[in-house]
Amino acid sequence: MIKENLEQINLDIPKHVTLVAVSKTKPHSMVLEAYEAGQRVFGENKAQAIEERFAHFNNHPDIEWHFIGHLQRNKVKQIISGVSFIHSIDSERLLLEVNKRAEQANRVVSCLLQFHIAKEDTKFGFSLEEATEMINRQPIDSLPNVKICGVMGMATFTENEAVIRSEFQSLRAIFEELKQTVFAEKEYFKHVSMGMSNDFKIAIEEGSTMVRIGSSIFGSRS
Numbered sequence: 001m002i003k004e005n006l007e008q009i010n011l012d013i014p015k016h017v018t019l020v021a022v023s024k025t026k027p028h029s030m031v032l033e034a035y036e037a038g039q040r041v042f043g044e045n046k047a048q049a050i051e052e053r054f055a056h057f058n059n060h061p062d063i064e065w066h067f068i069g070h071l072q073r074n075k076v077k078q079i080i081s082g083v084s085f086i087h088s089i090d091s092e093r094l095l096l097e098v099n100k101r102a103e104q105a106n107r108v109v110s111c112l113l114q115f116h117i118a119k120e121d122t123k124f125g126f127s128l129e130e131a132t133e134m135i136n137r138q139p140i141d142s143l144p145n146v147k148i149c150g151v152m153g154m155a156t157f158t159e160n161e162a163v164i165r166s167e168f169q170s171l172r173a174i175f176e177e178l179k180q181t182v183f184a185e186k187e188y189f190k191h192v193s194m195g196m197s198n199d200f201k202i203a204i205e206e207g208s209t210m211v212r213i214g215s216s217i218f219g220s221r222s
């Protein structure tokens with residue numbers, strides 16, 4: 001089923017958009033099945049879970065592991081050596097910690113700044129003002145071990161398409177603003193991570209370059 005699901009989803013994803021297969025809570029065997037169907041980029045939202053994947057898939061160096069959930073600073077150290085991309089930088093202290101641990105591991109880690117675009121107040125993330133202030137305090141060139149490649153956000157959990165669309169438009173606008181200001185001339189600042197199983201088509205229409213899809217590939221989670 002996973003292979004068929006991936007084939008179906010890939011029909012709806014243009015070439016320039018990266019599919020992050022969100023395997024959280026699912027067994028390693030399902031990750032392997034997706035891998036054998038050609039999928040190489042996977043997302044996890046818990047430090048312990050992603051560490052278990054690193055160990056289990058140690059002999060699959062072509063897998064890219066993306067961290068997509070809220071990351072506590074005291075967990076950065078344990079994931080830094082295996083993670084390719086952190087989508088969820090939601091505070092200055094976390095960004096500094098990732099830079100520090102990446103330096104110790106002799107790596108440069110790709111990151112996205114997470115923005116709060118939803119109505120719900122449970123979701124983490126910056127406002128445009130907060131992110132701009134942070135970059136003014138911590139100029140990007142002063143953090144050589146993180147590469148801030150763009151922005152990430154989650155829409156409100158709702159059936160209302162107009163709400164979802166307008167939130168994705170607001171994230172795209174934040175991206176464009178940052179790209180013209182604090183990230184001017186940073187050609188690697190090019191990603192907008194938005195869209196999940198239920199809203200990825202809208203997200204792509206509104207300029208997503210990375211979609212994070214779990215249940216439509218692996219089935220619903222209990």
Ligand SMILES: *Cc1c(COP(=O)(O)O)cnc(C)c1O
Binds near residue numbers: 068197
């Ligand atoms: C779980 C999760 C997803 C995937 O959600 P689905 O609805 O299963 O596609 C995407 N992004 C984040 C941050 C998640 O935690």
